[in-house]
Amino acid sequence: MLRVALRPRFLGMLALMIVATLVCGLLATWQWDRAHQVITDQAAEPAQLGDLRGVLAVGDPVTNEIAGEIVTVTGSFVPGEQVIVPGRNIGGTPAVLVISSLLVDQGDGTRARLPVARGWLPAAEVTDADGRITPALVPAAPQGEIEISGQLEASEAASGGVDGGVAPEIATPMLVNEWGSPMYSGYVSLAEPSGTLRTLPEAESDFSRGLNWQNIGYSFQWVAFGGFFLFLWWRSVRATHLDEVADRREAMQKLLGEDDSLPTRSPAVVTTTAPPSDKDV
Template identity: 35%
Template sequence: MYRFLLTPRWWGINLFVVLAIPFCVFMGTWQLGRFEDRVQSHEQATKQPDPSTRAAKPLDELLPVDKVTSGRPAVATGTYADQFLVPGRELDDRRGFYVLSLLRTDGGKALPVVRGWLPGTAGSVPVPAAPQGEVTVTGDLQASENIHSDGVDTRGGLPPGQLGMISAASLVNLVDYDVYDAWVTLPEAEAGDAGGAMKPVPAAAPQGSGLDLKAFQNLGYTGEWFVFAGFVLFMWFRLVRREAEAVRDVALGLVPEGEETSEGDGAGAGVAGAEGATAVPAPETTKAAQGS
């Protein structure tokens, strides 16, 4: 009954099913893995202990910044040089700006240090000056910002002394010395100025470690691929069943009248037409014979 599965047409259908189902399962598994990776990264980011309870390490030992070293306390020694303001940053649902100072280390390279946050508009309020002389700072390590980071101002055209993005790329044309491709934010114990106006900026979770819309898109794609695999298998069984029923009906002689082949129908119509053509003149011949 199922010999039709070996016909050329069904070979093509079977090959498609054999390739489509593993592909759909593979893609669904891959999307599920992406979702699980994001969940794991989110759990690691949220379960990190308080930075004050962990031993700080020298800056060079924590570079380059990744999901493991992001948020770790880093120690650097040097002298403060240029200072910039980073406008448009929110803290505790209030809008303000970061105070960013560049710490020139012993090697000459500068580390961007966010000393704190001030409310208001950058340039409209007095900013505490950075400490003079050599200092040692301990701050939470952060990766350089990009256009997808929260609070980044990509419009450009900022006044002198202001910066829209904390990164080495945005500072390369503003200072004449090398800058680390990372930055630190000082904890509360070191962020307070003489007047106590500045507030510390908490370290942010590594980018891509949160359960954002993309994470749930991966989960949705997982379901879609598995549904596709099930749909392909369902349609294959349905087609096989329908074909098997048709073969069985033919074998039992249950094929309804009118399902003959087109060649048979054409031949039957031709014979009927020929008989009709020879039968028409018969009455005229009879009448002529009677008249004579």
């Protein structure tokens, strides 16, 4: 099989496969470094990015590079535009999150809504006598112009709609249907809640939770692709070698079969004439 592998055609194919494998290795390294960079960024203290309007435009997605970082923004809460998100567990306590709508002035004179996670409350504090979560028991947002500071987070995935001021997730696609547009695609989690609200732990969007494993998975996939290219070359060499061995065997069997079919000559019978005896004379 070595003679087959050293043929110019297969040597050229091997060179191409090695180049493809090296490219896969570089891509795998890049994905691995990116995954570890994300882990490093998440382990570091949140960066101060400044005014939200200089960080994120209305409608733009909250990318992993800015998710979890600190932003500031000035605006005014809209009376009546508030929802609560039950079903959370914070430090072992059943909790509800309080989300309010903040109007933010834009540079072109328009105003856009920004969902703000103002904090959380134990579910028992917003549950009525019948055991139902009641949004009316949640403190209203402060009025007037206010400057807030908090972590910028990506929207959670929407799986339902708002029902009576109760939402299943902090999802801007769902909130825009409830409050109107234009609206920022992410939300801000306040660093210092007001009143009786408690500080939310660091939020984790589906995007930031899944990115590390996604990049690590991609790196393993590229390694597998590189190994597949080399396996494909070996498989081609082996298949060619086996085909040639089979052809030689078939030719040999055919040759031996032709030799067996040749007619055989029987040994010549030699007859001798005996000299006449005395009786014949």
